Amino acid sequence: MRNKKGQAFGEFDLIERMTGPAGIFSKNLRTGIGDDCAVISGDASFDILLTSDLLVEKIHFDRRWFLPEQIGGKAFLSSLSDIAAMGGLPEFALVSLAVPRSVAGREAEALYRGIRDAAGQFKVTLAGGDLSGSDGRIFIDMMHVGRIEKGRAVLRSGAKPGDRIFVSGTLGDAALGLRALQSDLKIESAEPFIRRQRMPEPRITLGRALSSGRLASAMIDLSDGLSSDLGHLCKSSGVGARVRFKDLPVSKDYRRVCMKLSVDPVSNLLHGGEDYELLFTVPPCDLMGLKQARLPVPVVEIGEILTVSEGLSVEFPDGGCIELASGGYDHFRMDG
Amino acid sequence: MRNKKGQAFGEFDLIERMTGPAGIFSKNLRTGIGDDCAVISGDASFDILLTSDLLVEKIHFDRRWFLPEQIGGKAFLSSLSDIAAMGGLPEFALVSLAVPRSVAGREAEALYRGIRDAAGQFKVTLAGGDLSGSDGRIFIDMMHVGRIEKGRAVLRSGAKPGDRIFVSGTLGDAALGLRALQSDLKIESAEPFIRRQRMPEPRITLGRALSSGRLASAMIDLSDGLSSDLGHLCKSSGVGARVRFKDLPVSKDYRRVCMKLSVDPVSNLLHGGEDYELLFTVPPCDLMGLKQARLPVPVVEIGEILTVSEGLSVEFPDGGCIELASGGYDHFRMDG
Numbered sequence: 001m002r003n004k005k006g007q008a009f010g011e012f013d014l015i016e017r018m019t020g021p022a023g024i025f026s027k028n029l030r031t032g033i034g035d036d037c038a039v040i041s042g043d044a045s046f047d048i049l050l051t052s053d054l055l056v057e058k059i060h061f062d063r064r065w066f067l068p069e070q071i072g073g074k075a076f077l078s079s080l081s082d083i084a085a086m087g088g089l090p091e092f093a094l095v096s097l098a099v100p101r102s103v104a105g106r107e108a109e110a111l112y113r114g115i116r117d118a119a120g121q122f123k124v125t126l127a128g129g130d131l132s133g134s135d136g137r138i139f140i141d142m143m144h145v146g147r148i149e150k151g152r153a154v155l156r157s158g159a160k161p162g163d164r165i166f167v168s169g170t171l172g173d174a175a176l177g178l179r180a181l182q183s184d185l186k187i188e189s190a191e192p193f194i195r196r197q198r199m200p201e202p203r204i205t206l207g208r209a210l211s212s213g214r215l216a217s218a219m220i221d222l223s224d225g226l227s228s229d230l231g232h233l234c235k236s237s238g239v240g241a242r243v244r245f246k247d248l249p250v251s252k253d254y255r256r257v258c259m260k261l262s263v264d265p266v267s268n269l270l271h272g273g274e275d276y277e278l279l280f281t282v283p284p285c286d287l288m289g290l291k292q293a294r295l296p297v298p299v300v301e302i303g304e305i306l307t308v309s310e311g312l313s314v315e316f317p318d319g320g321c322i323e324l325a326s327g328g329y330d331h332f333r334m335d336g
Numbered sequence: 337m338r339n340k341k342g343q344a345f346g347e348f349d350l351i352e353r354m355t356g357p358a359g360i361f362s363k364n365l366r367t368g369i370g371d372d373c374a375v376i377s378g379d380a381s382f383d384i385l386l387t388s389d390l391l392v393e394k395i396h397f398d399r400r401w402f403l404p405e406q407i408g409g410k411a412f413l414s415s416l417s418d419i420a421a422m423g424g425l426p427e428f429a430l431v432s433l434a435v436p437r438s439v440a441g442r443e444a445e446a447l448y449r450g451i452r453d454a455a456g457q458f459k460v461t462l463a464g465g466d467l468s469g470s471d472g473r474i475f476i477d478m479m480h481v482g483r484i485e486k487g488r489a490v491l492r493s494g495a496k497p498g499d500r501i502f503v504s505g506t507l508g509d510a511a512l513g514l515r516a517l518q519s520d521l522k523i524e525s526a527e528p529f530i531r532r533q534r535m536p537e538p539r540i541t542l543g544r545a546l547s548s549g550r551l552a553s554a555m556i557d558l559s560d561g562l563s564s565d566l567g568h569l570c571k572s573s574g575v576g577a578r579v580r581f582k583d584l585p586v587s588k589d590y591r592r593v594c595m596k597l598s599v600d601p602v603s604n605l606l607h608g609g610e611d612y613e614l615l616f617t618v619p620p621c622d623l624m625g626l627k628q629a630r631l632p633v634p635v636v637e638i639g640e641i642l643t644v645s646e647g648l649s650v651e652f653p654d655g656g657c658i659e660l661a662s663g664g665y666d667h668f669r670m671d672g
Contacts, residue, residue: 023452023455023456023461023462024461025456025459025460025461026427026428026459026461028427029428029461029463032461032462032463032464033462033463033464033465037464038428038430038463038464040427040428040463040481042378042379043378043379043380044379048384050428050430050463050464050479050481051430051464052430052432052464052465052466052477052479053432053466054432054433054434054466054467054468054475054477055468056434056468056469056470058471059468059469060468091362091364091376092362092365092374092376092386094374094386094387094388094479096388096389096390096432096477097390098390098392098475116359119359120359120361123361123362124361125359125360125361125362125365125368126359126368126369127365127368127369127374127376127386128368128369128373128374128386128387128388129369129388130388130389130390130477131390132390132391132392132395132396133392133395134392134473134475135394135471135472135473136471136472137470137471139390139434139470139475141388141390141432141466141477143386143388143430143479145376145386
């Protein structure tokens with residue numbers, strides 16, 4: 001559901017181009033292409049959330065650093081994050097899998113087991129799927145179906161100037177974990193970062209708290225990185241934003257492990273993807289409500305929504321301010 | 337949603353193995369893995385149908401014989417057939433696409449255009465999807481979401497001994513069309529068969545008539561071929577069947593084109609896939625109702641459901657009777 005990937009074809013955002021108003025035939029479509037999930041009308045009390053995420057070997061994961069079970073688990077959990085980003089409750093999933101002959105048999109079973117175990121963790125029912133051959137790579141397409149109370153889905157498009165920007169958890173961990181896996185150095189303190197790279201924690205409970213409490217005006221999950229995903233949210237909302245670098249939450253040992261791995265801690269924090277934390281905006285009148293809410297994960301305020309003409313920027317402690325250009329993952333740029 | 341593909345891994349049917357009773361967490365799941373679609377409870381008046389179909393280049397289609405638009409159109413229409421096979425009304429689709437660089441740009445646009453045009457033909461709203469790179473092949477995963485009146489979904493599992501077996505349209509056409517495309521001969525009378533190979537016609541309206549009239553006790557679409565798909569239906573229903581060869585409906589010119597292309601007309605009729613006609617069973621008490629129903633496509637009776645111990649067989653006009661073993665497409669057998 002990430003429209004960003006469409007940039008792969010240069011100026012065309014194919015998935016968005018694919019549908020115009022002329023392509024919307026159902027009166028039940030509340031939100032279509034361009035958000036984390038599509039929202040469709042269920043009955044009088046709930047809406048249905050739909051999302052699909054395609055994971056391709058060597059682009060989204062590498063068998064050198066992941067066991068088949070870990071690939072399956074990560075495919076499931078990372079795609080489930082789109083349901084969290086709407087404030088929804090996951091319910092069903094469909095799995096389409098293409099595997100080369102060399103992976104058939106026990107390895108494919110292990111991959112499925114990883115999916116099944118992750119589904120069990122979130123009480124998601126695997127309701128179908130498909131299986132095919134492939135030439136060399138593993139392809140996993142995960143489709144999730146969730147529910148949410150009528151009209152409560154938190155879209156990307158609801159942010160307004162003056163709203164405060166929050167994130168959950170810590171940033172840059174998963175990207176740092178990937179660098180640790182890619183490195184020849186064995187660094188014990190990098191283990192927690194490697195775990196975050198291997199096993200995302202979709203913030204379902206946090207998303208539920210925010211949507212049911214009507215606390216967030218807009219929300220997205222951090223899959224591509226802060227710069228990219230804040231950019232998507234701002235584009236959808238027609239706003240700008242300023243982020244305070246000093247307030248970005250980092251893990252214990254973050255800087256130390258960055259140093260050992262020769263990773264630029266600033267760039268990794270702003271652009272590193274796959275943390276699957278939630279980025280959301282809160283109107284000033286709801287700040288007290290947020291403060292009083294019992295949330296399952298720490299959240300911190302990192303900046304403010306501005307008008308679109310003020311652009312997207314990050315403010316550093318020395319008073320300097322730079323444009324926050326999207327530096328997240330481009331699937332085609334790194335492919336081949 | 338085709339459980340057959342699981343046979344690719346020998347004894348394991350991975351998709352079925354993936355879920356046991358322990359993996360069903362939602363009370364809203366009415367029918368899970370193993371039918372054409374999953375059926376989940378919507379509200380008091382309707383159920384929701386979910387299905388996904390993965391199409392892989394060189395396994396499911398070949399760029400030598402299909403323009404990008406035709407690939408997109410066929411991917412959409414063939415997968416939509418699973419909604420027809422339940423008697424459902426299609427409403428939304430999600431498209432996940434992996435394309436190699438060599439196909440990016442105009443060709444990928446044409447592929448999407450084929451999908452969009454096919455969706456428009458059935459008034460299906462494209463509600464989302466994903467896009468990624470690939471190494472060499474095109475991968476298309478189509479997910480369909482449909483609706484059906486509560487409790488009216490026609491499953492594979494409802495056939496009982498004594499029920500009559502019907503099919504719509506004509507059989508063996510699409511497989512013959514593929515042979516015509518693969519042949520160096522240019523045969524004008526093969527054109528209609530090539531069209532059926534290139535552009536399936538999911539029998540949505542027929543499926544709707546059968547489900548709303550409660551006329552069919554079990555139903556499946558003919559994607560893998562008569563032998564395979566009747567086998568799936570019988571296995572799900574715990575029954576056997578006998579088919580009368582003389583009653584299998586064939587197109588005008590079928591035998592003549594088979595001859596010109598050196599295709600065995602019997603084997604092609606029994607095992608040729610991709611016709612996307614509906615195969616369904618009707619209890620004796622509903623035969624009159626079926627006869628009186630205004631159906632959009634001709635249907636013919638081709639045999640009868642027997643007990644499981646009587647097996648699956650085909651009876652020839654000379655009185656001979658052979659076991660109808662599954663001879664449909666095996667995705668791994670032909671891959672590589």
